[in-house]
Amino acid sequence: MKAYLQEKLDWFLDYYQKNVEPARIFRAALLGAADVNSPAIRNLKETAFWDHRMPEELMDRPTVVIAYFLAFAHEVGDGNAARGGNLPSDQWAYSYDYTFRIADSIREFLISEIEKLGYRAVSPEGVDMNEEELKSPWSHRHLAYAAGLGTFGINNMLITELGCCGRYDTFLSDIPIETGSPIETEYCLYKKDKSCRVCVDNCFAGALTTEGFDRFRCSETLKTNLPIVGQEVCGKCVTGIPCAYRIP
Ligand code: B12
Ligand code: SF4
Ligand code: SF4
Numbered sequence: 001m002k003a004y005l006q007e008k009l010d011w012f013l014d015y016y017q018k019n020v021e022p023a024r025i026f027r028a029a030l031l032g033a034a035d036v037n038s039p040a041i042r043n044l045k046e047t048a049f050w051d052h053r054m055p056e057e058l059m060d061r062p063t064v065v066i067a068y069f070l071a072f073a074h075e076v077g078d079g080n081a082a083r084g085g086n087l088p089s090d091q092w093a094y095s096y097d098y099t100f101r102i103a104d105s106i107r108e109f110l111i112s113e114i115e116k117l118g119y120r121a122v123s124p125e126g127v128d129m130n131e132e133e134l135k136s137p138w139s140h141r142h143l144a145y146a147a148g149l150g151t152f153g154i155n156n157m158l159i160t161e162l163g164c165c166g167r168y169d170t171f172l173s174d175i176p177i178e179t180g181s182p183i184e185t186e187y188c189l190y191k192k193d194k195s196c197r198v199c200v201d202n203c204f205a206g207a208l209t210t211e212g213f214d215r216f217r218c219s220e221t222l223k224t225n226l227p228i229v230g231q232e233v234c235g236k237c238v239t240g241i242p243c244a245y246r247i248p
Contacts, residue, residue, distance in 0.1 A: 001177040005110060006031045009068060012109045016102050024073050025095050026102070030162050031068040032147035035179040036172075040146035041065065048142040049135045058138075059122045059172040064179060066110070066121070067144035067170045070099070071162040074245060081240025086204045088236075093229035103169045114175050121173035134215045140168035148180025153188035155199035155237040156213055163245035165238050187247045196248065199237040208237050 009029045017023060034041055036055040044052040055062045072095060080092035107123055114121040127138035141158045144150065150160035157164035189196035190210065200208050207218035222232035242248035 001175060002031065002033060005066070005113070005177070008110060008113050009106065012106055013070065013102075016105055020105065021098065021101065023098060025076060025098050026070045026166070027073040028071045028162055029068055030071070030149060030160050031066065032144065032149045032180045033064045033066050033177045034143060034146035034148075034181075035064060036062050038146060038179070038181060040182050041143070044139070044142060044146075048139045049130075049133075049137060051130060051135075051137045052139065052142075053124070053127060053137045055172050058124050058127070059120075061174060062122075062172040063174045064172070064177055065143050065147065065170055066173055066175075066177070067140065067147040067149060067168065068106075069144060069149055069158070069160050069162060069166050069168055070103070070106075071160075071166040071245070077165040077239040077244050080235050080238075081202075086236070088225055088229055088231075088233045090229055092235055092239075093225075093231040093233050096231045096233045099167045103167065107169060107171055111171060111173075114173055117175065119173060119175040121171055121175065123171050134219055138170070140170050143170045144168050145182055146180075148183055151183050151185070151187045151191075153199065153243055154190045154197075154210060155208060155241070157238055157243075159187040159243045159247065161247055163243055163247075165241075165244040187243065189242065189248050196242060198241045202236040202240060204236065205234075 013029050076095050079089040083089040111121040124138045129136045150158040153159050186192045205221040207214045221234050226232050
């Protein structure tokens with residue numbers, strides 16, 4: 001079933017970018033699933049956020065969380081890394097905006113495909129970001145981590161076999177599907193043997209250091225960029241790095 005949904009996802013990603021909103025933003029996708037009763041999901045209030053929602057708060061009797069990573073095309077990441085003056089590229093800003101539309105369409109498409117098979121699936125609703133803490137009660141990355149899609153880099157991104165330069169999305173279902181579990185080796189070179197810190201060096205704002213991440217300082221930088229590129233983006237810590245498109 002996982003291969004079936006992966007195939008549907010691949011087909012739709014290509015279809016959307018060719019026919020619905022022609023552009024080359026994403027190059028590939030990676031799908032996985034996490035059992036709602038697995039420790040990585042049950043522990044979310046401790047590992048992610050005290051107010052993190054449990055799957056059963058968002059759907060009646062779910063059995064799995066489906067998670068997927070949409071990997072940006074190399075041009076998108078490389079263009080952002082190449083733009084000087086600490087500014088994000090226009091295409092990086094456009095891609096951010098594009099993602100919301102394609103992600104909604106992908107989710108609706110996959111949910112309808114699951115329903116055609118006679119199972120239920122729902123979008124996570126009512127999980128708006130907590131503005132005071134700048135944290136979400138539904139963390140796509142932690143859910144994707146629970147599904148075994150990747151491991152966390154010190155840039156906070158989840159590094160998959162397609163890299164970490166991309167976007168995540170998730171939804172709930174009761175479809176019988178092979179589930180994954182957290183990957184036990186570290187992909188991030190800093191976490192492995194301290195042989196890399198390119199993401200930290202790229203963070204001109206000082207929000208990301210090897211000691212931790214100041215989400216408020218990062219957020220200020222994103223806001224500064226809004227009037228310049230039209231979106232609250234930056235992404236210098238996700239582009240021009242060895243783990244952007246692959247396991248480093
Ligand atoms: C709030 C938020 C922000 C805030 C706070 C950032 C943050 N790191 O949480 C602000 C506005 C600053 C921000 C900035 C950015 N964001 Co943002 N953001 C979110 C949002 C809405 C929620 C994140 C959240 O609250 N997570 C839960 C909290 C509890 O996580 P946390 O405290 O950060 O916990 C961390 C640690 O636990 C750590 N960790 C480290 N080691 C380990 C080891 C283990 C075993 C575990 C379990 C955890 C762990 O990983 C966690 C992730 O940071 C998500 C979308 C979503 N709903 O998931 C997007 C999201 C995280 N953002 C994303 C992106 C791309 C960005 C930016 C690059 C902006 C841009 N587009 O140009 C920057 C990157 C900043 C950075 N280096 O982290 C992507 C990341 C994709 C990816 N490849 O991983 C997401 C997932 C959006 C998406 N739909 O894809 N973001
Ligand atoms: S750039 Fe290097 S240190 Fe940063 S997350 Fe990737 S592998 Fe880890
Ligand atoms: S998005 Fe920009 S400001 Fe935020 S951590 Fe990454 S490089 Fe630093």
